[in-house]
């Protein structure tokens with residue numbers, strides 16, 4: 068039987084519902100039927116809602132609050148059936164709007180209700196007056212662009228769906244929360260709404276955590292793509308001298324010619340070599356890097372060109388060399404000057420004929436490998452000295468690229484430093500506040516004989532020694548503060564720093580050698596002082612500056628070790 072609602076006088080009489088409320092203050096509980104209730108102030112709920120909106124965005128927040136109302140509506144539909152077993156369908160249904168009013172959520176005025184439980188027909192149009200959600204819009208969120216009575220709407224949908232035994236959807240056709248004059252809701256079976264499916268999605272919980280994991284994965288993959296691209300773009304730098312190198316690399320990459328990378332140790336030759344490879348047509352094929360100085364001379368041929376079983380003692384099985392592995396791609400031969408004469412001869416053959424024979428083998432194998440060679444010594448000098456084949460030198464020197472030392476591209480230092488900071492933060496799972504101004508200034512003045520590799524070592528040390536959320540001080544970077552006196556930089560050359568040894572020897576390998584050779588600290592000190600005195604033409608003040616000491620401090624030590632006679 069269809070019942071249509073006509074405003075009745077007794078609509079506001081819901082004593083049977085009011086009687087269900089029991090305050091058991093001594094137990095700390097409020098009961099509504101069998102549901103435990105809370106008395107909460109509106110302002111804290113308003114603040115909570117604002118926080119949810121701000122952190123999840125409006126669409127997610129809307130779903131969140133719709134579902135909050137939905138659960139409450141389901142509970143109340145159950146209660147209504149229990150409390151009014153013998154009443155008319157309409158009277159039972161009206162318990163929902165009445166409960167809404169009773170709970171202080173909103174005053175509900177039914178405008179039109181047609182329902183028939185048996186046939187499953189439902190149409191409802193109701194007005195909401197003084198919605199709590201409109202009120203908090205005024206205080207917390209400001210006027211919304213869309214209807215704002217989310218919890219109330221979720222409640223209406225759930226209550227009516229449960230009551231009717233089929234999915235009924237209510238929509239707010241106008242809302243004071245978005246500037247309309249009244250809040251009016253309209254409800255009908257889901258099938259009668261064109262966008263029911265879309266709307267129903269709000270009622271499905273969608274845990275954000277999955278999405279966050281997805282995003283994190285995407286971020287990781289973007290990061291590695293970016294790193295690959297950075298590789299294609301020669302590493303890091305924006306100085307004029309570095310840009311010039313990049314332009315050279317662009318030209319070199321396109322062709323097939325061998326490239327010879329020249330520059331001090333630690334300037335990033337391997338990064339550049341890799342850039343040449345990545346920017347060439349060979350980028351999908353292997354890039355093999357070999358440091359010729361790191362392989363014992365008697366093994367270098369086998370290592371590079373492969374070996375046949377039984378070629379020499381220890382060659383228990385045949386294996387391919389680095390050239391065969393790099394077939395189709397690029398091989399990077401760092402410190403190529405270290406190649407033995409026999410290896411030089413084979414390399415020349417690879418370059419001229421694109422073929423090689425493994426050590427102890429008669430078979431000729433074809434290889435298609437682009438060679439990028441690098442050296443930090445003068446190959447011309449090595450040719451003159453008879454250490455390097457002239458014909459091989461000409462072959463390798465087709466496209467020489469000079470990579471500037473770090474001190475000649477000082478403006479790139481902050482970029483490089485922050486790149487390494489990020490790298491070591493990730494590696495050591497730490498987050499420092501970066502270099503102190505003083506530390507950065509020191510870095511800018513230091514001459515970096517070990518170039519970028521030395522900078523990398525220094526930054527790593529700084530990150531290790533500095534706690535989270537603290538600034539990396541100069542003491543954390545340098546064991547002994549490097550000597551940086553602009554007046555004397557001109558003539559102290561690479562050795563004007565506290566670091567001893569050849570350019571590029573990082574502090575660590577130098578100290579390693581000292582320890583390995585059993586040299587005492589006193590001996591080290593004496594050697595350093597003698598060296599400084601020699602460079603300073605026996606001028607104690609100058610030598611003291613070289614060593615980062617005051618004149619009296621050096622004079623005292625010189626006398627103590629007998630280098631300088633007592634006055």
Ligand SMILES: [Zn+2]
Pocket residue numbers: 195198201214215216239241242243244250251
């Ligand atoms: Zn509203």
